[in-house]
Amino acid sequence: MQRQQAKLIESDHISNQTTNTGSSIDCRCVSLVFSSGTRAVDEVTLSVPAGKIMSLVGPSGCGKTTMLRMIAGLEKPTAGEIQITPSIDGAAGEIGFVFQQPSLLRWRTAIENVTLPLELMSSSATQSQNRSTAAQMLQQVGLADSVNLYPHQLSGGMRMRVSIARALVTQPKVLLLDEPFAALDDTLREQLGGLVLDLWTQRPLTIVMVTHNIAEAVMLSHRIAVMRNGKLAETIDNPMPWPRDDSNRSQAPFSDTYQLVRSVMRGDD
Numbered sequence: 001m002q003r004q005q006a007k008l009i010e011s012d013h014i015s016n017q018t019t020n021t022g023s024s025i026d027c028r029c030v031s032l033v034f035s036s037g038t039r040a041v042d043e044v045t046l047s048v049p050a051g052k053i054m055s056l057v058g059p060s061g062c063g064k065t066t067m068l069r070m071i072a073g074l075e076k077p078t079a080g081e082i083q084i085t086p087s088i089d090g091a092a093g094e095i096g097f098v099f100q101q102p103s104l105l106r107w108r109t110a111i112e113n114v115t116l117p118l119e120l121m122s123s124s125a126t127q128s129q130n131r132s133t134a135a136q137m138l139q140q141v142g143l144a145d146s147v148n149l150y151p152h153q154l155s156g157g158m159r160m161r162v163s164i165a166r167a168l169v170t171q172p173k174v175l176l177l178d179e180p181f182a183a184l185d186d187t188l189r190e191q192l193g194g195l196v197l198d199l200w201t202q203r204p205l206t207i208v209m210v211t212h213n214i215a216e217a218v219m220l221s222h223r224i225a226v227m228r229n230g231k232l233a234e235t236i237d238n239p240m241p242w243p244r245d246d247s248n249r250s251q252a253p254f255s256d257t258y259q260l261v262r263s264v265m266r267g268d269d
């Protein structure tokens with residue numbers, strides 16, 4: 001297959017949006033060596049334009065989560081630089097993070113979990129304003145009727161929806177997702193992938209998602225970064241058109257990009 005690095009297509013879809021609410025991310029020659037001596041990330045250079053979606057894929061242990069945690073500021077690179085523009089100044093709520101496990105507080109209802117980041121921000125909003133913002137967010141993720149349920153009363157998919165609502169309620173410029181749907185079945189996984197696309201369409205922030213699922217990466221991303229052994233193997237700009245839905249899966253750009261990502265992951269020549 002011809003490996004063509006198409007220039008990142010400025011999709012009509014996004015250029016029609018009035019506001020691009022994301023930050024661009026530039027990682028330059030970033031490395032991280034843990035104190036154990038493991039070189040988890042080795043001179044990775046990659047970028048995500050503001051308001052675009054990038055997936056990080058690669059075999060287990062290749063450094064995807066470490067890369068994501070460095071972008072989040074949770075790990076400091078041993079070498080290299082990560083620049084986020086407009087900058088994230090460390091204020092609460094500027095980066096949303098969704099983990100594989102929804103990690104909700106079990107003694108708080110769905111809405112109380114979603115108000116939590118708002119409570120942690122030093123804003124002048126009242127409790128009832130925070131509740132109304134959280135209720136709106138829960139409505140956007142399809143949980144308008146479940147706001148007062150506790151985590152144990154929610155299904156796995158619903159808990160993940162709450163987790164996404166909690167990550168987005170502060171209107172972050174960057175959303176980081178670490179294998180968010182890995183624990184869910186295929187149908188739920190596709191539904192929640194569709195939800196992420198819907199939410200991004202309403203407010204095109206910058207998204208970086210770690211996933212093991214090539215089809216998910218291809219369906220959801222503008223750009224796919226393939227890592228192997230801590231290094232960036234290749235960055236693939238996804239030629240699939242926007243908007244995307246299930247009908248894209250049977251079309252050539254989907255299968256071509258899928259095969260390309262797969263062969264880079266396997267290290268085929």
Ligand SMILES: Nc1ncnc2c1ncn2[C@@H]1O[C@H](COP(=O)(O)OP(=O)(O)OP(=O)(O)O)[C@@H](O)[C@H]1O
Pocket residue numbers: 034035036038039040058059060061062063064065066067
């Ligand atoms: N806190 C840590 N201390 C020491 N080594 C670590 C730490 N976190 C990760 N590593 C190591 O760094 C390497 C990369 O790990 P990382 O979790 O980033 O990979 P990954 O691609 O996300 O893997 P997976 O797909 O299995 O989640 C692995 O060898 C891992 O054992």
